[in-house]
Each structure stands twice: as C-alpha cells, then as structure tokens.
Amino acid sequence: MSDTTSRLSLPLVQPGQAQKESTHNEALAILDIAVQASVLAVGTTVPPADPDLGAAWILGAAPTGDWAGHAFALAAWTAGGWRFVVPREGMMVWHGGDRHIVRFSAGTWASGVMSGTNVTIGGQIVVGARRPAIANPPALLAGATPADSDARSAIVAILDALRGHGMISA
Incomplete structure (x- = not known):
C-alpha cells in the first residue's frame, strides 16, 4: 500500500x-x-x-x-x-x-489563457470556430461607378460571420 x-x-x-x-x-x-x-x-x-x-x-x-x-x-x-x-x-x-x-x-x-471550442453565454454560443476569411471588395477603378453588388456581398458576408459567432442578433 x-x-x-x-x-x-x-x-x-x-x-x-x-x-x-x-x-x-x-x-x-x-x-x-x-x-x-x-x-x-x-x-x-x-x-x-x-x-x-x-x-x-x-x-x-x-x-x-x-x-x-x-x-x-x-x-x-x-x-x-x-x-x-x-x-x-x-x-x-x-x-x-x-x-x-x-x-x-x-x-x-x-x-489568463483559456482554451476551448466555443464561448457560451446564456445558452447562446457567442464565439465559435473561426470562419473562413472574407475577401476585401475589389478596388474601384478611376472613373468607375461603385460596384454596389460586390460591396453589398462583402457587407452581407461580414454580417453573416458576426451572426454566426453570436456577436450580433440573427
């Protein structure tokens, strides 16, 4: 023993x-x-x-x-x-x-170092797995009109990522 x-x-x-x-x-x-x-x-x-x-x-x-x-x-x-x-x-x-x-x-x-797969607050995952990178909208050429569709798509992707991480409401 x-x-x-x-x-x-x-x-x-x-x-x-x-x-x-x-x-x-x-x-x-x-x-x-x-x-x-x-x-x-x-x-x-x-x-x-x-x-x-x-x-x-x-x-x-x-x-x-x-x-x-x-x-x-x-x-x-x-x-x-x-x-x-x-x-x-x-x-x-x-x-x-x-x-x-x-x-x-x-x-x-x-x-002060913590590790895990997500952070949950009040039953809601607020930070989860890293999402793929979001490409920057293409640069506008001199004299070109704003590429509204591309800009809108980028903004939507950013908002989707924030929603996916629980950082903004769905």
Missing part, C-alpha cells in the same frame, strides 16, 4: 498506525490548499516575512529560503508552517491579484 494518494499526494492512514489524527489532519491541510485554490501572486521566489494564515502563492522557477526546492508549487502558510502542493497537468488556480485563472500546463503556469 502506498503512503500517499496518486493525484494530490495526500497522506494515507496505514494499518495499525498510531496517531492517525496527524495523518488525517495533514491530508485536510493539503486539501485546504488545493481545492478551489486561490493565490496572492504567481511566480514569487522569496517567502514573505509575516504571511497571513491561509495565504498562498504560486512559486517561480527558483524559489529561495523556506521555499527552496519547490519550483512551481503552490505554497501556503498554515498553523503548522509552510505546506506545498505539487501542481498536476491542467490544475487551475484563482489569482486574486489579477482576478483571473492561472493554469498549469506543460510544466509551467499560464496566466
């Missing part, structure tokens, strides 16, 4: 273990950091001198002091001192300072 869980490295109570409450409390402390995580800053490398209880940070590539050896981890100040959570691929954290999501991907934290 492993000593920790596979995803969050939570300590497991072992058969016949004394002081089971210590293992249980350590697991709760880690869950408190990792579940619905929220941090004050991203990429920090120097621990604060007097952190508030429960305050957390995403560490940079070369943290120092009490944070040394915990690159890119979540660090949180608890009643028992510093606790660290190693990020997993796809882990998302709320960055309170910038007020957006930070996501761990390919070994680093990406700030």
